[in-house]
Amino acid sequence: MARVGVEESLSNISEALREKGYDVIDLKQQNDAQGCDCCVISGIDSNVMGMQDAVTQGSVIEANGLSADEVCRQVEQKFGR
Structure with missing residues (x-):
């Protein structure tokens, strides 16, 4: 199964x-x-200082303004589910 990293503040x-x-x-x-x-x-607080240090080769989804269902759909699209 795919491993997804999620910021602590996004518990839902x-x-x-x-x-x-x-x-x-x-x-x-x-x-x-x-x-x-x-x-x-x-x-x-993404990219506040204009720096771009890539830590992962995976996709990054910005959840700002999205519901949990919308984020789940985007994750599923990334993995072709």
Whole structure:
């Protein structure tokens, strides 16, 4: 099953993805994204300083303004489910 990293503040999305069978990792620090196939971030403080340090090769989904169902659909599209 795909490994999805989710920011700690997005607990409702973590729960929804776990219910769908994804291996969900809490993103507490930048290095936690390593090994994730996809990451879900809040987008609230993304790229504040204009720096782009890639930590994962997986897709990144910005959840700002999206419901848990909408984020789940985007994750499913990334993995062709």
